[in-house]
Amino acid sequence: MRGVLLDRPGQVRIADRPDPVLLEPTDAVIRLAATCICGSDLWPYRGADPAEHMPMGHEYVGTVTEIGDAVSNIAVGDFVVGSFFASDNTCEICLAGYQSRCVHAVPMGAIATQAEYARVPLADGTLVATPGRPDSDLLPSLLAASDVLGTGWFAAVAAEAGPGKTVAVVGDGAVGLLGILAAKRLGAERIIAMSRHADRQELARRFGATDIVVERGDEGVERIKDLTSGLGAHSVIEAVGTQQSMMQAIRSARPGGHVGYVGVSHDVSLPGGELFFAEVHLHGGPAPVRRFLPELIDLIWNRAIDPGAVFDLTLPLDEAAEGYRAMDERRAIKVMLTL
Amino acid sequence: MRGVLLDRPGQVRIADRPDPVLLEPTDAVIRLAATCICGSDLWPYRGADPAEHMPMGHEYVGTVTEIGDAVSNIAVGDFVVGSFFASDNTCEICLAGYQSRCVHAVPMGAIATQAEYARVPLADGTLVATPGRPDSDLLPSLLAASDVLGTGWFAAVAAEAGPGKTVAVVGDGAVGLLGILAAKRLGAERIIAMSRHADRQELARRFGATDIVVERGDEGVERIKDLTSGLGAHSVIEAVGTQQSMMQAIRSARPGGHVGYVGVSHDVSLPGGELFFAEVHLHGGPAPVRRFLPELIDLIWNRAIDPGAVFDLTLPLDEAAEGYRAMDERRAIKVMLTL
Numbered sequence: 273m274r275g276v277l278l279d280r281p282g283q284v285r286i287a288d289r290p291d292p293v294l295l296e297p298t299d300a301v302i303r304l305a306a307t308c309i310c311g312s313d314l315w316p317y318r319g320a321d322p323a324e325h326m327p328m329g330h331e332y333v334g335t336v337t338e339i340g341d342a343v344s345n346i347a348v349g350d351f352v353v354g355s356f357f358a359s360d361n362t363c364e365i366c367l368a369g370y371q372s373r374c375v376h377a378v379p380m381g382a383i384a385t386q387a388e389y390a391r392v393p394l395a396d397g398t399l400v401a402t403p404g405r406p407d408s409d410l411l412p413s414l415l416a417a418s419d420v421l422g423t424g425w426f427a428a429v430a431a432e433a434g435p436g437k438t439v440a441v442v443g444d445g446a447v448g449l450l451g452i453l454a455a456k457r458l459g460a461e462r463i464i465a466m467s468r469h470a471d472r473q474e475l476a477r478r479f480g481a482t483d484i485v486v487e488r489g490d491e492g493v494e495r496i497k498d499l500t501s502g503l504g505a506h507s508v509i510e511a512v513g514t515q516q517s518m519m520q521a522i523r524s525a526r527p528g529g530h531v532g533y534v535g536v537s538h539d540v541s542l543p544g545g546e547l548f549f550a551e552v553h554l555h556g557g558p559a560p561v562r563r564f565l566p567e568l569i570d571l572i573w574n575r576a577i578d579p580g581a582v583f584d585l586t587l588p589l590d591e592a593a594e595g596y597r598a599m600d601e602r603r604a605i606k607v608m609l610t611l
Numbered sequence: 612m613r614g615v616l617l618d619r620p621g622q623v624r625i626a627d628r629p630d631p632v633l634l635e636p637t638d639a640v641i642r643l644a645a646t647c648i649c650g651s652d653l654w655p656y657r658g659a660d661p662a663e664h665m666p667m668g669h670e671y672v673g674t675v676t677e678i679g680d681a682v683s684n685i686a687v688g689d690f691v692v693g694s695f696f697a698s699d700n701t702c703e704i705c706l707a708g709y710q711s712r713c714v715h716a717v718p719m720g721a722i723a724t725q726a727e728y729a730r731v732p733l734a735d736g737t738l739v740a741t742p743g744r745p746d747s748d749l750l751p752s753l754l755a756a757s758d759v760l761g762t763g764w765f766a767a768v769a770a771e772a773g774p775g776k777t778v779a780v781v782g783d784g785a786v787g788l789l790g791i792l793a794a795k796r797l798g799a800e801r802i803i804a805m806s807r808h809a810d811r812q813e814l815a816r817r818f819g820a821t822d823i824v825v826e827r828g829d830e831g832v833e834r835i836k837d838l839t840s841g842l843g844a845h846s847v848i849e850a851v852g853t854q855q856s857m858m859q860a861i862r863s864a865r866p867g868g869h870v871g872y873v874g875v876s877h878d879v880s881l882p883g884g885e886l887f888f889a890e891v892h893l894h895g896g897p898a899p900v901r902r903f904l905p906e907l908i909d910l911i912w913n914r915a916i917d918p919g920a921v922f923d924l925t926l927p928l929d930e931a932a933e934g935y936r937a938m939d940e941r942r943a944i945k946v947m948l949t950l
Contacts (some may be wrong), residue, residue: 364842365866373866373890375842503703503714518883527704527712527896537883544879548872551712551896557866557887606728 275387276592276609278326280601281319284593289327289384300395302352304334306415307362308583309607310356311445312536317596320538322609327594329386330356330379331418333411334611336399337389345396351406352399353569355378355561356391356419361397370386370396370563388611394547400565403573412580412608413572420606421568421579422561423534424450424511428458429564430532430555431507435459440496441481442521443511446559446582446606447481447534451509453579456480457571460477460507464499466492466520472605475581481592489516504529510556513534518542527551534559583608614726615667615931615948625934628666631722631730636681639734641691643673645754647922648946649695650784651875656935659877667931668725669695669718670757672750675738675949676728684735690737690745692908693731695719695758695901696890700736703773703904710901711737725931727950732862739904752911755789759919759945760907761900762873763789763850767797768903769871769894770846774798779835781860782818782850783811785921785945786873788818790848792918794818796910799846803838805831805859808871811944814920828855835863841880843868849895850874857881866890873898922947 277287308331316323330425336350346352357372359366366374366467378393392398406414413421424447433439433455441448441455444467455463455477464483465476473484485495496505504526510517513535521531533556547554571577585604587595587611595607616626631640647670655662656853675689685691698705698713705713717732731737745753752760763786772778772794778793780787783806796804800873803822804815812823824834835844843865849856852874861881872895886893910916924943926934927950934946 326857349930368867370867370890501703511881512888515883528707528709528899534889537887540883540887542881542883542886544852544854544881547881547893548852548879549877550894551709552894554886554893555891557890560867 273388274589275384276328276589278316278323278328281317281323284596286590286592289387292389294338294340295391296393297340298394298396299340300336300343300346300399301338301389302332302334302392302394303337303389304332304385304387304611306411306611307332307609308415309599309609310419311447314600315536315538318347318599327384327387329384331380331415332380332385332390333415333418339395341376343395346399346401350401352401353417353565354399355422355565357558358393358398359562360394361562366397369560369563371560371565372558386589386609398562400569410572412583413578414569416579416582417565417568417572420446420517420582421450422564423447423559425454425564425568426559426561427451427509427511427532427534427556428454430530431509433458433460433507436461437506438462438464438500439507439509440464440505440524441509441511442466442517442524443535443566444476445467445511448509448511449475449582449605450579451511452476452481453479453577455507455509456576464496464505475605478581489520492520493523500526506530507532507547513537513540515540522547522550522552525552529553530555532556582606586610612727613928614723614744615928617655617665617667618664620656620662621673623935624658625929625931628726631728633679635732636679638679638734639675639682639685639731639738640728641673641678641731642676642728643671643724643726643950646671646751647754648938648948649758650786653939654875654877655762656939666726668723668724669720669918671719671724671729671756672754678734679884682734685731685738685740689740691740692753692756692904693738694761694904697732697735697737698901700901705736708902709899711897711899725928725948728818734896737901739908741908748853749911751922752917753908754947755921756904756907758900759785759921760789762786764793764899764903764907765898765900766848766850766873766895767793768789769869770848771869772797772799772846774945775800776845777801777839778846778848779803779805779844779863780802780848780850781805781863781875783808783815784850787850788814788921788944789918790850791815791820792818792916793849794846796916803835803844812853814944817920828859831859832862839865844939845869846871850880852876854879856872861886861889861891861919864889864891868892869894871895921945925949
């Protein structure tokens, strides 16, 4: 089968890879309908993470083609959405809602889903079938649920966005934008998007942002304070993962406020003394997307939300290299790859 | 009046200080019945914080001797307990339960309550009167409520200790020990005290600890994992404030678990990547003791809890220097100074 390979930083190509087969009785194999490029794929693409002959991708929707003997929740022919971590969904950690840290978790990045087919471990716990074959216009939104929507949703939940709350969002990538959508759905009163790109500001407003702050760093923090009687936001979503973005998020929250952080942390070191006196709640990490999938699929199926709008470039899998370039150069917010 | 002065690290003496007077109409003046030495007083005593001719103390109980014109909740003659931060208890931050970060907060350490009298700013918001003149045996517990009990209580609340939860406690000082008491009152099922001192282990068990772990650092973490099916504790109380204790706390919590940290942070730097993948909730800072005071005073008044047991050495104020030595050398858990 064909699959995306990162030969070395900046070098993406389509390679031949072995067709996946069932390895465990709990596995399924799916034929992908679509996959996409994640902001986190840019870390190795830019050389910030190690990358050598690395098969890529961890987001996926598609049709089940094979199931192992122990799989009972999912049938061949089902159209399914899964998270970027496979999880058994039965262990104590999963039952507490932290499926991305399941005691048997398998990162789908190691499976590499920018490909024609993918093996999905722990299929019963990982995959959620849609109510039927989706209309093609639902495909982008269902694909978004696989990671970027679920991650933005988790960030908003971790930040305790809700009625009466002012939510600030650090990061205007797809996750930050979908954090806005999530905060809006969760009932937030006011949502401040921090963005300096007109196209992203527009999408932010469409998803529910009430205010835009273009300043960054300490200036950005001051603007958030100006907009919140000097106190800071109740809830802050962090969707970048750098030192600057983390400190901007922590400083934008009021004492007792909540910071939900989902940007994959790179070279971040949090000063204990400042954190202590900031007195915020801090929660985040790899989003337990599986916790939210049934609800998100339902909202998408009923066309209550349109998270697929973050895909502003769609290319066939074979043109993945152009997709990486477009995201790297910020010409695209998020790229869908079709099969 | 007489008051404790830290001349320089290691050098404590009783000095003459001016009698406090009302400076603002919202002030009260109290005559102290007792004060005490805090674990955090040891930072400047040991030279880890700057210290030069510094009046000391931030914990206090006593009788109101004067009130300003704007004070209405408190009357002359009332016996009162207050927090180590004065707060208006009416601002948005106070109303959300974060009185230690009140927009008008005044640190009582700047007032210096190891003395015969103290001015208490924002008396209406800061002081809570007891139902009557306390019996002398209640004095240690009421004094504990002023900081060390309220701080341990906040840590347990921040760690979401409660029914069905396993709580690990890092730090066997007075705050850690009272975190155990709080976790027990909050209904925790299992409480693991991390301590290697026999006297503190005994108090830990008396306050509700079900298990003792003597190992520290990564070995301590492994023991917590052993006791929790390899998952880690649901709730972890951190009551030290060092790099080692913070990492021990974070690593002892399961994914999705809660770390409540109240040890005043010293030279702590939290690695973003590890924190990200740990996926714990982190919350702490200077405890908003005022939030809990009415409930704590009620529990003490009704003899439902006995937090005063952490005072294992009582000295007259004039012997404060010996009190500091005893705590520094860990001969005493916590020292009460009487007047």
